[in-house]
Structures are given as C-alpha cells and as structure tokens.
Amino acid sequence: MAATYQEGSISVRSQGQSSALRPWTNILGWLTGASVLLSIAAIFLYAPTERVQGDVQRIFYYHVSLAWISYLAFFVVFVSSIMYLWKRSPAWDRLALASGEVGVLFTTLFTITGSIWAKPIWGTWWTWDARLTSTLILWFIYVGYLMVRSYVSGREQGARLAAVVGIIGFIDIPIVQLSVTWWRTLHPGPTIVRQTGEIGLPAEMLITLGISMLAVTLLYVYLVLQRVRLEAMKDTVSALSLEIAEEV
C-alpha cells in the first residue's frame, strides 16, 4: 500500500518499498534460498575431499565467499558514502548503512569460520599475522562506522560523519587482500589463482566455490534490500511523526 498525503510536504510510501518491487524481492528471496541449498549440496556431496586437510577444508567455500562479498559490501559503502556527501540524498545513506551492516555481519562470520578452520590446521584459534590482524582492524573500522551515527546528534550530521568513515575505512580492503603477498603470513596465500597465474583448484572445487559465491551474493543483495526497506520505513515514521506534531 502506498499512501500519499495531500497536506504537508511529505509523500509517504507506507511500506518503505514500492508495490512494484515487492514481487521481485520475494522472487529474490526464493532464489537465494534455492542457491543456498544448492551450495550446501555442492559443498558436502559434490566437492572432493582435500588430500592434506581433509573434510575441514570444506569450510573454505563459505569462508572465502563471505570474505569476498564483505569486500563488495564495503565497496558499496564507499561508493554510497561518496554519493551521499555529493548528492545529500537519504537514499544513498540508507544503502550505505544497510551494506555496512551486512558487511560487518559477513566479516564477523568469515573471521569466526577462519578461526574454526585454523584450530585443527594451525593448532591455534588465532595468530597475529598480517591477514588476520588487518581483517580484525577492518571489522573494528566498520563497527565504528555503524556506531558513529549513534554518537552524533542529528540524523544528517551522523550520516555525514559515517560517510567520511566509510570512505576512509575502505583503504583497509586492499591492505587485507594484499597482506598475504606483501608479508610472510601463516594465512594461505593466493590458492584459487596462484601468483604464477595458474588455477590452483580442481574443477569440482572451482564449481563449488562458484555456487557458494552465487549463494552468498544473492544473500547479500536480499539482506541489503530488506535492511534498506526497514530504514526507509523508519524515515517515513519519523517524517510522519514530525508532520503530525507540527499540525496538532
């Protein structure tokens, strides 16, 4: 249902998302669910067992997928933050917030799954090597990005400050990615495409990784859309409350 108010200057979409988009979001939800199920089947039934690490290596498919999509999420924060500072449109801020939140969720998950993988392989849950340390810094940067809005009075001021954090924080992404090349790390170096340019995985593993990446990408898009919708609804509630307060 979309409601347009004749009085006052606001035009309100009562559900924060046009009715035209809703069926597509539902379709996306179903596609996401199907791709996740397919990825689980591929990981546990199709992908071969790695010779050295055994079955624990299967953590790799979601660990890597979550990591790459986190980078995508923070890239979206970076671009949306620039657009927000340039255009001052709340829509860009909503997208940045949504993508940042999902990015922090995915970063948390890939860090934990990496730690769980590390215990049987390295004999430790954590080590202060370059990849893990720079990833932890990344997590703190974007948790800070989310928190900074709460510490500033005024929605617009919070959004501007967060946008600055979102732009500067993106510098850590290439550092995280290149840390295994620049420094000696315990974390495995490039395994999918080696530094020689050679593909480092057999076909079945590549296919499984591809399916997992697709599932996580769809999940990211779905979660961001839902989060943007929630934020749009909250903005509508704020605007409407203000309008009513002024009229009464």
Next chain:
Amino acid sequence: MSNLGYLFAAYAVVWVGIFVYMLWLSSRMRSVSRDLERLTQEWSQHLASKVQK
C-alpha cells in the same frame, strides 16, 4: 573435536548468525510497520477532523 566437528561448527555459526540477523530484521520491520499504521490512522483522523471543521 574431530575435523568433522569443526566443519559442522563453522557452518552452524554461519547459519545461526544469518538466521539471527534475519529474525532481528523481521522483528524490527513488524514493530515499525505497527508504528506506521498507527501514525497513518492518526493522520487520517486529523485530516478528517480538519475537513469537518
């Protein structure tokens, strides 16, 4: 814990984490929807009373 135990723990963390986030999103949307509905009714009543005057 055997290697399989670590494997299942890792995927359990992923799915519980995503599930909890989706539950939170859903709960917030329901709450905000209720607020929006209440405000919409208030606004409609206010407009109706203005027209009557």
